[in-house]
Amino acid sequence: MANGSFSWLTMTQAVQQLGQRLNVVPSATTLWTPAELEIYITTSLRQMNSLCWQWRQDFQYNDPVNLWNSLGSLAGSPRQRTLFDTDAYIEMQYLLLEPPSGSGTWTGTNQFNLSVMSQALQRRRDEMIQLGNLNQSLLTGIPLTPNTIRTELDDQIIDVERVRYIPVTGSPNTLYRDDTISQEFYEAPLYQLQPGTPQTFSLSSEPPLSWQVDIPPAQPGTYEAIVLQSGAPFNPPTPTLIGIPDDFVFVLEFGALADLLGQESESTDHERADYCMKRYQEGLELMLKTPWIGLGKVNGVAVSIDSIFALDQYDVNWDSNPSGFGPVLVAGGVDNIAAPLAQGIGVTVLGNAPILDSTNTWVQISRPMADTMFDLAQARCMFKCGGGEWKAALELEKRALQACEAERVRLMSQGAFSDFFDERGRQQERDRNRYNAAHKK
Secondary structure, three states, rough: OOOOOOOEEEHHHHHHHHHHHHHHOOOOOOOOOOOHHHHHHHHHHHHHHHHHOOEEEEEEEEEOOOOOOOOOOOOOOOOOOEHHHHHHHHHHHHHHOOOOOOOOOOOOOOOOOOOHHHHHHHHHHHHHHHHOOOOOOEEEEOOOOOOOOOEOOOOOOEEEEEEEEEEEOOOOEEEEEEOOHHHHHHHHOOOOOOEEEOOOOOOOOOOOOOOEEOEEOOOOOEEEEEEEEEEOOEEEOOOOEOOOHHHHHHHHHHHHHHHHHHHHHOOOHHHHHHHHHHHHHHHHHHHHOOOOOOEEEOOOOOEEEEEEHHHHHHHHOHHOOOOOOOOOEEEEEEEOEEOOOOOOOEEEOHHHHHHHOOOOOOOOOOOOOHHHHHHHHHHHHHHHOOHHHHHHHHHHHHHHHHHOOOOHHHHHOOOOHHHHHHHHHHHHHHHHHOOOOOOOO
């Protein structure tokens, strides 16, 4: 009976079949344990979804209080971020032929240690957050000093998307992004002298961790800002949410492995370090193209999806009357959306790759794509071997990547406007152009 899920291959069977490809019967005493092979199969499924954009899912939520929400943290979201740094440590330890202690006591060789591994993972994680705009959120109650134009920020703030001035009396005012040169040209000579209501803010000529307004606020109050924040610090042995979409944690691991294998002394392996860096950079480009959101509804009625930038251009102060704006959903950074304060907010998103079905029995892979999954997993298995055996297995990876691209094209060809659908999640990046065109393919 059809039930919307695949039910032909169990995880136990998948582990056995991967073991057959490796010519081993996986056990606690073999080079690859069953637990390790299961991790590689799981990672391959996530990698395939990041390449094929297959697992579209509908999600509805109700929030009569908050205008802004993150699909990465909402309960029940198909894009909820669930992986911890512990998960990454274990897989990386397997790949480096170290005992899989996770964030516990290091019992491996002197080539690596948990502190170095954690630092590498955190550095690359924060780099991915900045490049991909992956941790955007609403920050309220930012203190301001009347008659002062500059506001200083906490060092966890990576970027500032928009700013609103919230005076103690009167209406909030959304500030237009500007720079001090245009302020000099069009607001001089009194633009920074006479207190009043700020109209613009600038970042381009200010020191890091600050912004500057054109008019010193005359009234006390606060600022409200959409900001991009760094992730939570990793603190082994306490598990910490990684804080990026689950299907791209494999990219993060490649970045950290490039650092670990590129350091000097016993752990140096320039060939595999170069390979990992290439995969990391390819993963970053893939992340920037991924269509994380496609359709939106409010109370069952289809609505447009627009960027923060466009709404602020054409409907200034729209969030001062959220029940009256629209019909539109507002997409900012990845997973950050605003919707009218109402019930029944619905979105169609690219969800996390499901690993097993709802009964935790069947691996969620189609029959035609199973061989691709095993190719990716086998190539990952051979990473720890290094040398000629590993390089030979890269042909399997190449074949799998080509198959994933072909599957993505096949899925896109099923809709007349698939290209438009896939562009919706990137509107904020396209409108604001945070990076030059080389990063926006």
